[in-house]
Amino acid sequence: MDKRAIGVFDSGMGGLTAVKRLIEVLPGEDIIYLGDTGRVPYGGRSRETIIEYSRQDIAFLRSFDIKCIVAACGTVSTVALEAIENDYPIPIYGVAGMAAKAAAKATRNGRIGLIGTKASIGSGAYNRLILAELPEAEVIGRACPLFVPLVENGRVGVDDEVLRLVAEDYLEPIKRAGVDTLIMGCTHYPIIRAMIGRVMGDNVTLIDPGGETAVYVSERLKNAGMLSGCTKGERRYYVTDSPDGFGEMARLFLGSGDAYDISQVTINNF
């Protein structure tokens, strides 16, 4: 048994979709979440800046006694993680690596679609991760920069005309390329899973990186005898901008209207 918490960080609030899945599969674990809301989004920033911000986020989480870290941010886990993950004495699980494994397992025709932020797609890291699992895979990637602002402005319904037009613009070329699996490579995308599924069709398997990571972490902790042994874990949330509005975002991403233990942190101290 290991009562230390699991640390989770993201550029903003989207990483709560991964926390939601972690709570589902590991209800007894304590979770400490950092959302870098003062500097969100990472997606359009340079590699150097994303690495610097990630190091600060990890330094903050490591100011607590934690047993592992989940990099819930698609951008961090593709752009920065390879460069920094070996600098720390505890495991850091990037959602991208877990999604690549799941996609390689799910595909039947070897054609894997990938959607994410400009930085995630541009880094080529997802491609490297997928090819390491399945060397004959063909990856059809597409940056979908408007999905995040649409989700954050509540345009998430399957009947939303703007979301539909944008989703068709982004996804139809990927569909035409004949993929049978699509990695939703950004924390926000599972929120619009219904629309993505509608455009892609029933024959395409959608991979949710946060969900895959939650399952993987769960197995690793079980196998290593490192579960907390508790029935219900505690969750503490930290943000780098004002916590105002956290409740609204939490309802969107965490899907729950519960009360939250939420605090603000000065990230430049880390």
Added chain:
Amino acid sequence: MDKRAIGVFDSGMGGLTAVKRLIEVLPGEDIIYLGDTGRVPYGGRSRETIIEYSRQDIAFLRSFDIKCIVAACGTVSTVALEAIENDYPIPIYGVAGMAAKAAAKATRNGRIGLIGTKASIGSGAYNRLILAELPEAEVIGRACPLFVPLVENGRVGVDDEVLRLVAEDYLEPIKRAGVDTLIMGCTHYPIIRAMIGRVMGDNVTLIDPGGETAVYVSERLKNAGMLSGCTKGERRYYVTDSPDGFGEMARLFLGSGDAYDISQVTINNF
């Protein structure tokens, strides 16, 4: 004559729409521009964070010998400027104040529409600025958070269906309220002036804060005998994230494909 440069800052690249207008009306002036691209956007952040970031931006500009500063960011000039403008020995012109003056002058029926980021609209600062000019004015404000990502993703044409749907959603309630003047209270909005004008109709006067500010600064410098006396000024551009992609954004906002003197600055040193 005063050969010192004019400092201009913005949360990102949108402030270049104000620089464009400054170059048009004051071609002989040197301009130093700071775009805080490492922390853009300011629009959704807390007042405290926006004030802190603005102070750093101003401190950077003041590391040069400048004669005045233009706060080109709608969010800064509404949320932060009132709190900090008197702390400096040179004038700081906020685009919001100039736009409020112009709108009060332009309206015939006293009903003024206002669009901007959530923070700009939520601060109520534009309302105070307009009422100070025209106490009987009625201000109909609306946050339009999707306009910035749409512009930055090139969805700027009058034939863009997504932009049209979003613009109609945002603007039709303002139009129905009977405004005869609309302040485009965010640097990005002049780029989609054609679509905004199409939805609002020919009878509504559109106010471009950057343009109004350029004219005001020009008059102030002329009256004070503080023009540079040069024929063609130099422009230096600084960003807080990687300068990669600056050219593309400069073409979008500055409307020119010229070569640029562009450098990166570490804003946390200021």
